[in-house]
Amino acid sequence: MRILILIVSFILFSPTVVQGQIFKDIYKDFLKYGTVYGAGDISNSVEAAEPTYFLRTNPDGSLYSIPEVVDNTEVFPFDYRYGFGIRKLARFDYERKPKNFYDGTEEQLTFGAPTSAVTGLEYQFHFEKERWRGRDFTNYNFFLKHTGKHHIAKIQAREVGKINLNYNSAELRARLPIGKKFSISAGAIVRGHERAYGYNPVEIWLNETAIAYDGDGNIIIGQDGNPLEYPVNQWYGLGREYGYTDHFTEYTDVNTGVTTQDWIWKDADGNQVASSDLDFRERIMPGLMNRFNGEAWDLLDPWMEIAPIVGIDFYHYKRDFWLHAYANYILPYHKYIAGEEEFSYLNRNNWGKGGLILDNDLEQWSDYSFGASLGTKLGKNLGVFIEGEYSKMWDSKLYQTTFGLNYTFK
Numbered sequence: 013m014r015i016l017i018l019i020v021s022f023i024l025f026s027p028t029v030v031q032g033q034i035f036k037d038i039y040k041d042f043l044k045y046g047t048v049y050g051a052g053d054i055s056n057s058v059e060a061a062e063p064t065y066f067l068r069t070n071p072d073g074s075l076y077s078i079p080e081v082v083d084n085t086e087v088f089p090f091d092y093r094y095g096f097g098i099r100k101l102a103r104f105d106y107e108r109k110p111k112n113f114y115d116g117t118e119e120q121l122t123f124g125a126p127t128s129a130v131t132g133l134e135y136q137f138h139f140e141k142e143r144w145r146g147r148d149f150t151n152y153n154f155f156l157k158h159t160g161k162h163h164i165a166k167i168q169a170r171e172v173g174k175i176n177l178n179y180n181s182a183e184l185r186a187r188l189p190i191g192k193k194f195s196i197s198a199g200a201i202v203r204g205h206e207r208a209y210g211y212n213p214v215e216i217w218l219n220e221t222a223i224a225y226d227g228d229g230n231i232i233i234g235q236d237g238n239p240l241e242y243p244v245n246q247w248y249g250l251g252r253e254y255g256y257t258d259h260f261t262e263y264t265d266v267n268t269g270v271t272t273q274d275w276i277w278k279d280a281d282g283n284q285v286a287s288s289d290l291d292f293r294e295r296i297m298p299g300l301m302n303r304f305n306g307e308a309w310d311l312l313d314p315w316m317e318i319a320p321i322v323g324i325d326f327y328h329y330k331r332d333f334w335l336h337a338y339a340n341y342i343l344p345y346h347k348y349i350a351g352e353e354e355f356s357y358l359n360r361n362n363w364g365k366g367g368l369i370l371d372n373d374l375e376q377w378s379d380y381s382f383g384a385s386l387g388t389k390l391g392k393n394l395g396v397f398i399e400g401e402y403s404k405m406w407d408s409k410l411y412q413t414t415f416g417l418n419y420t421f422k
Contacts, residue, residue, distance in 0.1 A: 095140025149173025210360025315351030
């Protein structure tokens with residue numbers, strides 16, 4: 013922050029001639045050919061194919077009076093998206109401006125491909141708000157990249173709310189062009205994330221065990237010859253943790269005289285929420301498990317790790333045939349430089365009964381991405397194309413593809 017203040021002060025209090033040259037250089041190197049935009053859209057949300065109803069007891073009668081039929085169809089408010097930003101991204105020869113204006117939703121291979129259509133600086137700083145199926149999300153993509161003949165430098169921070177992606181990275185690579193169409197690159201990448209990939213607190217809580225002792229304090233040995241272990245936390249204990257209570261109940265069939273036993277569940281206000289243990293586990297427990305995990309994840313600091321990365325690019329373009337393909341591979345030599353390693357992705361398979369298995373080795377992993385755009389014209393009238401991208405990062409897999417054909421009558 014101090015450095016930024018000094019830079020701004022230097023510009024503001026410099027002689028007019030110096031200020032003019034500074035702003036001229038900023039315009040030439042940063043703003044020239046850039047586009048500032050603001051855009052949005054509004055549309056209908058998804059609608060139910062058929063309405064759903066439930067019965068409500070008539071307040072002026074009893075359970076067996078004519079009930080009220082209540083429309084319980086889920087209705088979502090309209091979807092919307094609005095955003096703004098600034099961009100300066102070069103297009104490859106096969107790419108066309110998708111619309112008459114930019115709105116920030118454009119996807120280009122330059123985001124994922126190691127090299128770009130031109131050398132020099134490219135960027136996009138985009139921020140938006142979105143409502144989808146009644147839920148509000150914040151999305152952004154801050155992207156800065158500089159490509160030279162022998163180097164690639166890139167910084168990116170991206171959040172896509174509705175797929176729970178929150179990701180930032182910085183990478184620096186050496187680049188080796190091989191001819192005019194092919195290049196390879198290698199360097200290092202630093203990545204940060206807030207999501208606790210591979211760490212499931214509720215599963216760990218339910219699998220916690222303790223060794224059983226008899227009344228004399230001796231370890232009880234099981235039939236397999238090992239100390240007998242028992243679960244510390246029963247699944248129904250999670251309900252009690254959040255204020256639910258279970259009550260033993262007997263039901264007798266007046267026709268057969270058969271008596272069944274079970275537990276009904278009530279919330280903190282005394283309202284019955286489940287008629288049996290099975291009912292409670294199937295309908296109420298999923299929400300409690302998500303709540304438990306969310307509270308545990310909120311206690312953890314974000315992670316940051318560094319790893320080596322390599323990449324390849326191939327680009328060929330003719331008016332009747334083009335192929336652009338790329339791949340990135342993050343090698344399995346990850347080193348965490350921020351966040352608790354105990355809860356990191358390196359320990360994703362080291363949690364078992366009793367908690368973290370400390371004697372197990374840290375488990376490395378590989379991440380990768382690849383993409384391609386292929387198009388060809390078959391004669392004067394027919395053209396076919398296919399393009400797509402695939403990325404694997406920790407437990408997240410992101411992909412998209414487009415394909416089709418065009419036939420023009422002449």
